[in-house]
Amino acid sequence: MLVLLATLALAAARPRQLGGTPSMDTAADYSAPSSFAMVSRVYIPYDTEATSLAFGMGAAEQIAYDHMQKYAYAVSEQGVLNVIDWNDPSNPAVQSSLAYDFQGEKLTDIEICADKRVIFVGAGASTKTDNGRVHILSTVQRSSPAAPTSIGNLEAGPLPDMILPNSDCTKLAVANEGEAIYKNGLTDPAGSAMIFESSDWSNVANVVKHTVTFDSYTDSQLIQNGVHLPLSYDAMVYWDDNSYVASTVDFASARSSYSAATNLEPEYLAWSGDDSTLFVNLQENNAVAIINVPSTGFPSLTKITGLGLKDYTTIPIDLKKDQACTLATYAGLKSLRLPDSIQAVEVDGKTYLLTANEGDDVSYGDWEEKMKLKDVVESDGTPDKDMINMTITAAAASAAQAVHTATDGLRITIGSTAVDYSDPLAPEIQHIVAFGGRGISIYEHTGGDLSLTWDSGSEFEAQQCAHFPWAHNGIQDEEFSPVNGTLWTTDAGIRGTLEEMAQECNDGGDGKPGACPLGQTVDERSEKDGPAPEAIVAGKACGSLLAVTATEKQSTIFVYDISNINSPTLLFVKHLSPSSETKNPGVAYADRSLGETDPEAMIFLDAAHSPSGKAGVMVGGAWSGTMSFWEFECPSTTTSVSDVSTAMSALSGWSLTILVLVSFALA
Known part of the structure; x- marks a missing residue:
């Protein structure tokens, strides 16, 4: 009888929409998963032809899953939406006849909003500084499979980089990145966030749009809030008029129309559990915009807050390009976390934000925010001769000298976090700041702000060395595509790089010269951003709250139990592509042993949404054009009276009535 009650209790609880904010009550019983293993993988075409299979074409740039129909979707960089049948978890199959071509x-x-049968697809304009749009399409129905059809589209801002519905799909948030282009001068649109509202997405004409702009802040206010500005107005004046690149850059137009918002680039989104708060990640700014979203009416900007710097005075880091795991501390060296993905969770009624601290930078023409340490500060601690009229603080000079003992090739920022440009004629280097937090962080949302709760420290580099030293701070990306292959013929700008990479190693994994396997690129990213985790998702498995993240260029996946939000526990470290140790991506792709490379997209599936009935994670590899399903196994447990009591307390009145009636019928 107790088992029956528990079963009915679980069935009566309606799961949140897939992708909703997971929550955890630590007073309830829970246990950590006992294993995490891959169930299946599929190779996805980059266009509408089933034979269009190639590494490096971005065939799985982003992915989604319809848990009701058990179809997955992948959008490619080539403008195609592919459909994958995941009804059999162990044997997914691409359905090329159902592909949708965005030309x-x-x-x-x-x-996807499965219950409303709609797909949302973000698309940038052909000129990325123009307004993009969000397409609305129908989902594929298993009862009568047919390719998605267009319902309509919504006008977004420049480069809508991420879209995210709230828990009941009555609101759709859009992060308009507003990424700049440099062509005969700099064109830099302001970033913004939009929230579309509708109770019926099939009627596009009745959709209401709210736009939240970030132009209420000045440069100085943002800097005071810890927000990083790659190219503030004063910095633009210096580099445009007084620097060694002044003769080759032209920022005149951008200066004339400048606002602080043009520096802000929204990239990722997360909703709070009650849908009242939208978190907008500003990756290149090392900051998050917090937006208040009332149930009705206009959303409003609460605050733009910086995410703080990571200090390697006490946290070990590998900066040496010596093909080894050489972690050490460096007094005064800091880094910008610069997260890519973010994920909101609730623990004991409090909201937390998880960040995957990848690292990123911007460049415009001959001006680049990212520079080698040796090109900014000499080994004696003085500014390089090209840093015209710049001065340096004693603390920054000391930090630079400490780093020089390990490497002079560390990439550092010349943005506002490192250099004070308040006097454009004589900027001051105040800090030595690298790119990327080389791990994940957890922030508590309280009082309309974010405060750091926990950071993974040096665990990513240390654990990658312990489990997969051949992948430590290595690199595999689209530049490793087979020379004269599909990517070579479609992108003239990358041909020279491909031809160079194709001759890097004597053995690419097939006994022939070619691009290097991952196992022969150890430390290639140590002077840059290290592990560079880019995706992070969270969800429930075995009652525990888990966070899953993966590194961009090494394909290492980390699973943390974050049920104790103040002290997470690392459970699993796996590699998505073990064959990459000895095979370059072209060779591994050809023999179908290649796993997810550039795992930019992940979906956490709790047991109620999983195709197998067990909690798991779907991983999409943008460059590999693959998608895999990984599953958690739970330790064996027995149902207790306390379990039933907890389940009973969660039931609505009508559910409890049903249980009582069933009990009497069985008596």
Whole structure:
């Protein structure tokens, strides 16, 4: 009888929409998963032809999953939406006859509201500084499978980089990145966030749009809030008029129309559990915009807050390009976390934000925010001769000298976090600041702000060395595509790089010269951003709250139990592509042993949404054009009276009535 009650209790609880904010009550019983293993993988075409299979074409740039129909979707950089049948978890199959062709549009994201039978697809304009749009399509229905059809589209801002519905799909948030282009001068649109509202997405004409702008802040206010500005107005004046690149850059137009918001680039989104708060990640700014979203009416900007710097005075880091795991501390060296993905969770009624601290930078023409340490500060601690009229603080000079003992090739920022440009004629280097937090962080949302709760420290580099030293701070990306292959013929700008990479190693994994396997690129990213985790998702498995993240260029996946939000526990470290130790991506792709490379997209599936009935994670590899399903196994447990009591307390009145009636019928 107790088992029956528990079963009915679980069936009566309606799961949140897939992708909703997971929550955890630590007073309830829970246990950590006992294993995490891959169930299946599929190779996805980059266009509408089933034979269009190639590494490096971005065939799985972003992914989504319809848990009701058990179809997955992948959007490619080539403007195509592919459909994958995941009804059999162990044998997914691409359905090329159901593919949808966007005719070369730059697709950025895909989300699904399964119960409303709609797909949302973000798309940038052909000129990325122009307004993009969000397409609305129908989902594929298993009862009568047919390709998605267009319902309509919504006008977004420049480069809508991410879209995300709230828990009941009555609101759709859009992060308009507003990424700049440099062509005969700098064109830099302001970033913004939009929230579309509708109770019926099939009627596009009745959709209401709210736009939240970030132009209420000045440069100085943002800097005071810890927000990083790659190219503030004063910095623009210096580099445009007084620097060694002044003769080759032209920022005149950008200066004339400048606002602090042009520095802000929204990239990722997360909703709070009650849908009242939207978190907007500003990756290149090392900051998050917090937006208040009332149930009705206009959303409003609460605050833009910086995410703080990571200090390697006490946290070990590997900066040496010596093909070894050489972690050490460096007094005064800091880094910008610069997260890519973010994920909100609730623990004991409090909201937390998880960040995957990848690292990123910007460049415009001959001006680049990212520079080698040796090109900014000499080994004696003085500014390089090209840093015209710049001065340096004693603390920054000391930090630079400490780093010089390990490497002079560390990439550092010349943005506002490192250099004070308040006097454009004589900027001051105040800090030595690298790119990327080389791990994940957890922030508590309280009082309209974010405060750091926990950071993974040096665990990513240390654990990658312990489990997969051949992948430590290595690199595999689209530049490793087979020379004269599909990517070579479609992108003239990358041909020279491909030809160079194709001759890097004597044995690419097939006994022939070619691009290097991952196992022969150890430390290639140590002077840059290290592990560079880019995706992070969270959800429930075995009652525990888990966070899953993966590194961009090494394909290492980390699983943390974050049920104790103040002190997470690392459970699993796996590699998505073990064959990459000895095979370059072209060779591994050809023999179908290649796993997810550039795992930019992940979906956490709790047991109620999983195709197998067990909690798991779907992982999409953008460059590999693959998608895999990984599953958690739970330790064997028995149902207790306390379990039933907890389940009973969660039931609505009508559910409890049903249980009572069933009990009497069985008596």
